[in-house]
Amino acid sequence: MTRTPLRPLARILDARARGENPDVIERENIRMRHEVMRDQARARAQTRLSVLGIAFFCAFSVIGLRMGVMAASDAAEPRAASATPVVAATRADITDREGRLLATNMETSALYAHPHQMIQPERAARELARIFPEMDEETLKRRFTGNGKFYWLRRTLSPEQRQLVHDIGEPGLLFARREMRLYPNGPVAAHLLGGAGFDREGTQSAEIRGVGGLEHEFDQQLSDPSRADVPLQLSVDLTVQAALEQVLSGGMKLMKAKGAAAVLMDVDTGEVLALVSLPDFDPNDRPHAPTSGHPDDSPLFNRAVQGVYELGSVFKAFTIAEVLEEGIAKPDTMIDIRGPIQWGRFRIRDDHYLGKEADVRKILVESSNIGTARLAQQIGIERHQAFLRRLGMMESSPLELPEAGAARPDVQSNWSELTTMTVSYGHGMSVSLMNVAAAYAAIGNGGRLLKPTLLKRHGAPEGSRVMSETTAREVQQMLREVVTEGTASFGEVEGYEVAGKTGTANKVKPTGGYYEDRTISTFASIFPASDPKYTLVLMLDEAETYIYGEDRRTAGWTAVPVAAEAIRRIGPLLGLRPLIEPDRTADITLTSN
The missing domain is CATH 3.40.710.10 (DD-peptidase/beta-lactamase superfamily)
Structure with missing residues (x-):
């Protein structure tokens, strides 16, 4: 940009020759320079506002589009980051020939301990032994006060047991999500079903594996995630x-x-x-x-x-x-x-x-x-x-x-x-x-x-x-x-x-x-x-x-x-109708004359 001098010599000399005041020329040049500077500043501001507006428009468009995609998709449970390997927990149901349930899954919890996070390990051991009589208080105290960092305490908990452990208030006692195998009919068809137990275990889930009977024979089919919604239907009538x-x-x-x-x-x-x-x-x-x-x-x-x-x-x-x-x-x-x-x-x-x-x-x-x-x-x-x-x-x-x-x-x-x-x-x-x-x-x-x-x-x-x-x-x-x-x-x-x-x-x-x-x-x-x-x-x-x-x-x-x-x-x-011979109403023989 070419800057115009505030007091150009030629114009000053010409103004003096005509008897005019040379300061007027300087003031006029200053005014014109300020106007040019204002125009340039206004143009820059308009350019910045336009760029910022376009950026905000693009950002809000992307956010709106993403929200629309999420609203139209199926809900999914977020998965927490963990170093524990992911293990399959879903297992198909087993039903009888009429669709009556013989084996299914039930959500439950497991209990484990982080001794290094415990505040009162002796009290935790005492309370756990009170809730679970099969646990030995002295053994728990040794574990909780030792150098161990992790202990499984129970593979399954009832809702009542979970609440009692929760009421202890010990931060070192933690719960793991579980799906356990449930047989709603108890011992009925026990030798057919066999039973199942936990295989690979993590703090987030555990893998269920058949240990006998049909649970073992069809273990691969029952544990296939792609067939989790397809029950194994038996010929047995419950x-x-x-x-x-x-x-x-x-x-x-x-x-x-x-x-x-x-x-x-x-x-x-x-x-x-x-x-x-x-x-x-x-x-x-x-x-x-x-x-x-x-x-x-x-x-x-x-x-x-x-x-x-x-x-x-x-x-x-x-x-x-x-x-x-x-x-x-x-x-x-x-x-x-x-x-x-x-x-x-x-x-x-x-x-x-x-x-x-x-x-x-x-x-x-x-x-x-x-x-x-x-x-x-x-x-x-x-x-x-x-x-x-x-x-x-x-x-x-x-x-x-x-x-x-x-x-x-x-x-x-x-x-x-x-x-x-x-x-x-x-x-x-x-x-x-x-x-x-x-x-x-x-x-x-x-x-x-x-x-x-x-x-x-x-x-x-x-x-x-x-x-x-x-x-x-x-x-x-x-x-x-x-x-x-x-x-x-x-x-x-x-x-x-x-x-x-x-x-x-x-x-x-x-x-x-x-x-x-x-x-x-x-x-x-x-x-x-x-x-x-x-x-x-x-x-x-x-x-x-x-x-x-x-x-x-x-x-x-x-x-x-x-x-x-x-x-x-x-x-x-079985739907068999008894074959009953009709009773003879009377020992009378009809004869003709």
Whole structure:
């Protein structure tokens, strides 16, 4: 910018020559300079205000846009910064076939301590020991006054316990958020569900992992965050499960049994509607696995799938089915049943005299060991083994439980003709209750062996054919006669046409041989016999009842009455309408003249 002199020499000289005052020129130049300076200052101020206005406009536009985006988005809980690794806490629910809740999650709190932040550690130890009697006051004092920086005190707290700890007012006692697994029905279906516990833990959350049963088998699926809203739906019916447990528990006490188990299966779909093992436990407070003693002494032991037993005469139905299927005999074929059968130092005898000969039907109905052994001799070793293998009796049950896969049938390695004879009536081979239930379901559905499942199925699977429909129907009729005329007479339930077979076997000693006064009593049933829908296999471990002046241990006196009561209770729950014959109104015959 060119500055104009305030007193330019040329104009001053010219003004003096004309006699004018040169100071006027200076004042005029000063005024003009000030005007120019004001104009420049005004322009700068306007420019700054414009820039500032644009900046404020942009800022408020960005803030308004962000607020609009946040208002339109889903709400999310802010996550606090922490050095603790993030662990998954969400776990899918488990429901029964009708959608009733069997397992879910519940929010709770855990308690931990930072001793270095405590103001009164001795008082905190004293108050905690008062709230939680299992905590030792002296141990807490040593921890709180020592050099430790962090201690877990409780993995779960009830709301009342949390409030009591909060009222202590100790800043070194802190709470951690937790989701714990809750089983609202307590011990109902305990062996199916198994239970869950905490795995990886942090102060913000803890990971839940299955430790047994379905919780363990489907752990990956249940803990998948993408499937947290999709419950695992079981084939089990909660009301039927609870009723069967109640009846079995009462029968176990009445018969003074050590344990009991039962499996209820749909013969057309292979769905397990109820599975019971007693004694049981509460998965909300799952006991620790035993470190000594026999496994079945623990309530964690699942007798229905984990235990393998010699189940006695329930096997006779398989032997009869095979001789009919192979064309070796017919229901009315007569068999020599004179005995005992002597084989080396072993003898095969019947419990009661049945005559010199009996037809195949009577051998099953009256449960003749000699007659069944004679039929097994005609079958032969290879065919007998092959048939049992087709029935699934040589392999672990494919049920979706980790305990089932570990329970392999106990089969003799040196299978001889004597083995074929003893196995034909259920001795010398140990299997699980689930194996027998699947095989009896095949008899009930017309000869198709189905893979048992604990998951709800939509539609009936094809299965593998193990016997013809004709053979299955004939065996069904014979099993019905076992109840109406034979060893399972206490199994008759009015309106439900129960068919089944008893089985009593002395328990095997761990060191070899058999106990004389300990038995496994079993009743394998199908109902209704005219149109089979379900199979119920029930077992009592070391059952005994005192009737007619003596102790009774056979299944006809122990397992059968309990199974009959179970069918009477669960029949209506299954939607089965009793088949009642109408009474005759009068003995009058209309004749025409």
